Amino acid sequence: MKTKQQAADYLHVSTRAIERYTAKQKLNPHYDRDDGGRLIALYDDAELERVKQEMETHALAPPKAKPIRERSHSQALTIRGAGKSPALAELVAAIEAARAQAKPQAALGEKLMLSLVEASALSGLSIGHLRDAIHQKKLKARRGLGRGWKLKRTDLDAYVRKL
Numbered sequence: 001m002k003t004k005q006q007a008a009d010y011l012h013v014s015t016r017a018i019e020r021y022t023a024k025q026k027l028n029p030h031y032d033r034d035d036g037g038r039l040i041a042l043y044d045d046a047e048l049e050r051v052k053q054e055m056e057t058h059a060l061a062p063p064k065a066k067p068i069r070e071r072s073h074s075q076a077l078t079i080r081g082a083g084k085s086p087a088l089a090e091l092v093a094a095i096e097a098a099r100a101q102a103k104p105q106a107a108l109g110e111k112l113m114l115s116l117v118e119a120s121a122l123s124g125l126s127i128g129h130l131r132d133a134i135h136q137k138k139l140k141a142r143r144g145l146g147r148g149w150k151l152k153r154t155d156l157d158a159y160v161r162k163l
Helices: 004-011 015-023 045-056 086-101 116-123 127-135 153-162
Strands: 030-033 039-043 113-115 149-152
Touching: 004 015, 004 039, 004 045, 039 045, 113 116, 113 153, 116 127, 116 149, 116 153, 127 149, 149 153
Parallel strands: none
Antiparallel strands: 030 039, 113 149
């Protein structure tokens, strides 16, 4: 009986691949408790040998994660070594897909509501100065959905003109 890591080393795959084999019922672990009382998965040596033989005869391909959508060459991101490693190429493709789906953000000068950090960057005043002005009721602000302050752009402009 081998642990998940030992089984992964034996088959020359990752522990995540062992988990995928288990999910597809190619491997059926026996669960037992270790010295600390935690449940661990133990894999039968004969079953691991059968899977290894299937992998060598290409009857059982290594389990793959969900595929990511194909991209054209114009969208390709070049990273040194990305062509050599399919995993790195997949990661780069996933990052680029996430960037493409991200919502465009408005420019800082076009926003109607600003966080304290954004107000500081826009006005050139320190966050501490703006926070003091809020507490002294010289600058209108309200708490946002989180714990931070939100200011109207017009209120910040009026406060800066008064300085």
